[in-house]
Amino acid sequence: MDTEHPSQEPTGPTEAEAPPSARQKALKPIGAGVLALVGIGAIIWAITFDVGSLDRPGAGLWPVALGGALTLGAAVFLGFNRDGKEGAFGREQVDAVIAIASIIAFILLFQHVHFVPAALVLMAGCQLAAGARRPLPIAVTCVLATAAAWVLFFVVLGVSTPL
Template sequence: MSDERTASGSGGPDILEEIEAEVAETLSEEELPPGGPAYQTVGALVALAVGVGGLVLSLDYGLGSLRRPGPGLWPFVISVVITVLAVVLLLTGRRLEDSVSFSRASVLPAVGLLTFVGLGVLMPLVGFEIPSLVLCVVWLRFLGGETWRSTITISVGTVATFYALFLYGLSIPLPHLLNF
């Protein structure tokens, strides 16, 4: 080993410089043409639909009170924030010029959302473990571009951690296949 790595002992600064250069290169390759007011409006309408949907669903869980919050209180608060911000964007967004046109990469958040909904649908049917593992694999490998090695390692570790945390640490009765 030569150059700065042996001088600094760990090679830390070189690695940071390499990462910064890689990120800068990736960002320069992904520059898209501006989208204009229509794209701002579409983005605001999607956020508004998510916010209103969250409001409706959180009410079904029950809000409770501030002293004894129900399971729907926190999702309700977040949904109110999303809804308010979406309305603000809808009203002011047509004058903004920072939107970009849709591309192939615009589909990735929709795929992420669909796999998350799939987790919610499948969990009561087949348990927590399999849908969670599939979600992690899809997000890491196919949406995040991770290697298979890191995808499998992180996915299994994440599911095992959440399994232990929710079922044993917090005693939350999630539907699950494995009984240890």
């Protein structure tokens, strides 16, 4: 004998199966366009430094490569992600915005202030984007990671900054 109540049966498609709304369809090209613009901006900014070659890389080589990868990734996403299941703006998108904002802040602070405050902001933003919420562990990790990066790049590798 079946004991299920008719009210417990599914009444329609679940959220994952629902067709995408017009807003969701519009977010895809907008998101891809923003990522492509960030990538192109990184390339334009980075070529102002010496790009060098693969044998003798300059300061701009890796930012150009990463900007190109970001631009290419945006194009691939736009061309091949046709399922249209982009979700609404939620925690994951907020975390992505925090990560991008911390990278932009790093670039601006590095150019106009110095490496140390820029790295502290970048580390804090990346930790927040990764889900960290407690201030003391974030602060300790920021200080230790910035100190480690300072030692690696400026002491061990002898990198000079364009300041």
